[in-house]
Amino acid sequence: MTQPRVGASKSVNRRGFLGLAGAAGVAGAGAVLLGNGVAPAAVAAPSRRLSDPFQLGVASGDPLPDSVVLWTRLAPKPLDYDGGMPRRVVPVQWEIALDEKFSKVVQRGVEHAVPEEAHTVHADVKGLRPHYEYYYRFRVGDEISPAARTRTAPAPGTSPTVDFAFASCSNWEVGYFTAYRHMAQERPDVVFHLGDYLYEYAAGVNGDIRTHAGNEMNTLDEYRQRHAQYKTDADLQLVHSVAPFIVTWDDHETDNNYANLDPENRDAAQGNDTPEAFAARRRAAYQAYWEHMPLRRFRKPVDTHLPLYRRFEYGATATFSVLDTRQYRDNQPYNDQWQVSGPDQWQTDILGEEQHAWLEQSLSRSRSTWNVVPQQIFFADWDQVVGPDVGGYNDGWDGYKASRDRVLGFVEERGIDNFVVLTGDVHTHYANDLRRDFERPETPVIGSELVATSITSNGDGSGNTQLSPVLQQESPHVKYTCDRRGYVHCNVTKDRYVADYRVVDYVSRPNAPLRTDASFVIEAGRPGLQEL
Numbered sequence: 001m002t003q004p005r006v007g008a009s010k011s012v013n014r015r016g017f018l019g020l021a022g023a024a025g026v027a028g029a030g031a032v033l034l035g036n037g038v039a040p041a042a043v044a045a046p047s048r049r050l051s052d053p054f055q056l057g058v059a060s061g062d063p064l065p066d067s068v069v070l071w072t073r074l075a076p077k078p079l080d081y082d083g084g085m086p087r088r089v090v091p092v093q094w095e096i097a098l099d100e101k102f103s104k105v106v107q108r109g110v111e112h113a114v115p116e117e118a119h120t121v122h123a124d125v126k127g128l129r130p131h132y133e134y135y136y137r138f139r140v141g142d143e144i145s146p147a148a149r150t151r152t153a154p155a156p157g158t159s160p161t162v163d164f165a166f167a168s169c170s171n172w173e174v175g176y177f178t179a180y181r182h183m184a185q186e187r188p189d190v191v192f193h194l195g196d197y198l199y200e201y202a203a204g205v206n207g208d209i210r211t212h213a214g215n216e217m218n219t220l221d222e223y224r225q226r227h228a229q230y231k232t233d234a235d236l237q238l239v240h241s242v243a244p245f246i247v248t249w250d251d252h253e254t255d256n257n258y259a260n261l262d263p264e265n266r267d268a269a270q271g272n273d274t275p276e277a278f279a280a281r282r283r284a285a286y287q288a289y290w291e292h293m294p295l296r297r298f299r300k301p302v303d304t305h306l307p308l309y310r311r312f313e314y315g316a317t318a319t320f321s322v323l324d325t326r327q328y329r330d331n332q333p334y335n336d337q338w339q340v341s342g343p344d345q346w347q348t349d350i351l352g353e354e355q356h357a358w359l360e361q362s363l364s365r366s367r368s369t370w371n372v373v374p375q376q377i378f379f380a381d382w383d384q385v386v387g388p389d390v391g392g393y394n395d396g397w398d399g400y401k402a403s404r405d406r407v408l409g410f411v412e413e414r415g416i417d418n419f420v421v422l423t424g425d426v427h428t429h430y431a432n433d434l435r436r437d438f439e440r441p442e443t444p445v446i447g448s449e450l451v452a453t454s455i456t457s458n459g460d461g462s463g464n465t466q467l468s469p470v471l472q473q474e475s476p477h478v479k480y481t482c483d484r485r486g487y488v489h490c491n492v493t494k495d496r497y498v499a500d501y502r503v504v505d506y507v508s509r510p511n512a513p514l515r516t517d518a519s520f521v522i523e524a525g526r527p528g529l530q531e532l
Contacts, residue, residue, distance in 0.1 A: 051076050053085075053140050056228055057237035060150035060244040061294025063190060063312070065130035068150050068244055070094055071294035072138050074119040078228040079213050081221040087115045094123050096136040100147055106134075118224050120291045130155035131315070148241035151189050154315035159369075159494045162314045165243075166192035166374060167487035168250065168424025169454030170236070171199045173206040175507025177235040179455050179486050182502065182514040184239040186489060191243050192320070194424035195250025195376040196457065197293075198230045200285075207459070209508055216269075218281055223288035231292065247293050248308050248322050250376040250425055254285035257395055261304070262331045279304050309355050311362050318492055319366040321359055323375035328352030332394045339384055339391040341398075350400035359407065363416050369494045369524050374422040378430075379404065379449050381438035383474040390439065391474065396425070408436045412446050418524055419447030420497060422488075427454040429488070429501045431480040431520050431529050441476050445528040450499050450520075452488040460506045461485060465517065479529050482517050497522040498532070 053074040061069045074092070077084025090113045098104040107127065113119035121138065128134065131154040138145040154160045165188045170177055183191065199206065202216040217223045230236060251257050255272065257264045261279055263272035272278045286301040299307055308324040328351055333344035351359065363371055378396035385391035392398030411419045421434065430451035435443050453461075461483040471478055484503035491498045500519045504512035519532040 051143075053143055054138065054145040056231035057240055058136070058138060058145050058148045059240035059294045060136065060148065062246060062296060062310075063151060063153045063244045065153045065155050065313075066128050067124060067126040068128065068134070068152055069294045069296055070096070070121070070123040070125055070136050070138075070150070072121050072145060073228070073231070073292065074113050074121075074140060075228055078232050079225055081225055082115070083119060083224075083228060085115065085119045089114050090119060090140060092121050093139040094121070094125075094136060095139075096125055096128075096134050096150075098134065100135045100149070102135065102137070102147070118288070118291045122295065122297050124296050128152050131158070131160055146237075146241060149187075150244045153190075153312060154317065156313060156315060158315040159317050160315055162189055162317050162492045163490070164188045164190045164192065164492075165487050165489045166194055166422050166424070166450075166452055167455055168194040168376070168452055169196040169252075169427055169457040170230070171196075171206055171454070171457040172210050172230060172233075173199070173201075173204070173208070173212055174459050175207075175209050175456035175485070176510040176512075177233050177455055178507060178510055178512050179235075179502070179504055179514070180233075180239040181235040182504070183487055183489075184235075184242045188243050188489070189314075191239065191245050192322075192374045192422060193245055193247045194374055194422065194452070195248060195326075196252040196424065196454075197247065197249070198226055199252045199457075200226070200255060217285070220284040220287055223285050224291070227288055227292040245294055246312060246320070246322060246374070247295070248324055248374065248376065249289060249326060251326055253289050254282055254326075257332070257336055258282075258326065259329045259331045260327065309358060313366075313368065316368050317494055318370040318372050319362070319368040320372045320374055321362040323351065323359065323373060324355065325350050325376045328355055329400070332399050334394055334399075336394050336399075338393065340394065341385075341390045341392050345392065345394070345399055345401045348400045348402070350397065350403040356403070356406060360410050363410065363419075364414065366416075370418045370420060370492055370497060371416055372420045372422060377423065377425045378451065379421045379423055380430075380432040380434060380477055381475060383438070384468070384470050385474065386470055393426075405436070408434065408446065412436050418497070418522070418527075420522065421447065421449040423449055423451040424454075426451060427458040427483075429453045429480065429482040429484070429486070429503070429517065430478060431499070431501075431518070433477040433479065433528055435477060438475070438477060445477075447527060448522055448529050450488055450490075453482065453484065453486050453501075453503070455487070456485060456507045458483070458485075460508050463505065479531070480518050480520070484517065486514070486517075495524050497524070 059071040075083030095108040137147045200217040203212040286306045312320040330348040334340045382393045383391040397404040432449040433445045434447035465482045486503035489500045503517045520529045
């Protein structure tokens, strides 16, 4: 298959690369990093020129005060299962500089792109300055990638302003990723992607604005192809090129509404008919996800497991405890029905004991003003049933009430200040106060939840920002909603957390303008959302 040329690589402006060796292992000691465990002698220079291998762009991620991961994938033919690459190891040179002209290069190195990892690169660059802006790029032979910006995390003990965005749910077939381009123009310090980075469905299932390549993802080749297709999007490439990403997945990176090793449906056509078949599908999905995200090498999946929950400290301003609510959860109660409630919701676990204990430790250890939990699914109670029935969203935390009560109980009993949950999944903006007992609105607010709408999923939306009468009556902790597409931009200081709900009015055609539909502030030491 062929793919239009998007985000093409550049063969100009090579200053700074001239000092790089032409093949792995030639540069002086300490100047070259050899990745993937490949010995230099096993690596041969390309026997023929790779034409435009950087069509999937470049990215960075998981920033620490002294390091960041640099990512790319070599794919001259993006929609071919092998990306159009030969089955051999290819040395990829990288460099990182203080300026976008690369006149002040601070580090250079070489990684090895291997066919067993879809010729992806995950260079963990260390020894960088905290809270500092850098520029990076890659080279294979005479081909140089687009240059990109990244930024390290602040140093411990400092209290800088932290400017970031979070988003989720970008479905290729439903519309254009214009919101990503607007996010890029804001040049945030970091972007949190909270899941559904792509969708697994076969071509034509979700819409006809743009068409997925291939069948529903099942095999490693199919997952790789779909990741590559999404990475050809110019707006997605742009936002990756201006800010590091911290990612976590939800369900569609593997299978809609799956829970641990339980698929949505037992369907042979989707590779879900037996536990062994779904385990193989999940293994393929996790491998492709790691390959295509700017994650460190040690997170490479082993069998069906990929450790994604992790912690990021942004100085004394904010600590981010990133969760994974898919990989370890019990199956949804009541067959995952909407607004069905009962005692089974108190018998299910969404995080697993190890992740629960880790989250409690992360919150306890934090010395930051803001304790932020980026995660996937609706955290607050979501009751849309009139009367004493508590309703709920069984794929969200409503289906796992014991887990939610454990988290909120820990926050309340241990006095965890300035607790903020970040959420995606539901394709609608929400702003929620958090209480230990949502059925008793007179109880104190102990935190806040900010829910980002989708990048494209559910299409243009109607522009409705009115809470339904039932939601107002049964869930008074919900303060705001909007069904347009977009993301949430956050500006956080030691005193205030400001959340701007950005929206575009359409995604069915490109180039929609951006606007701020609502803004909320949380004052440090004063739980609860206040609309600006």
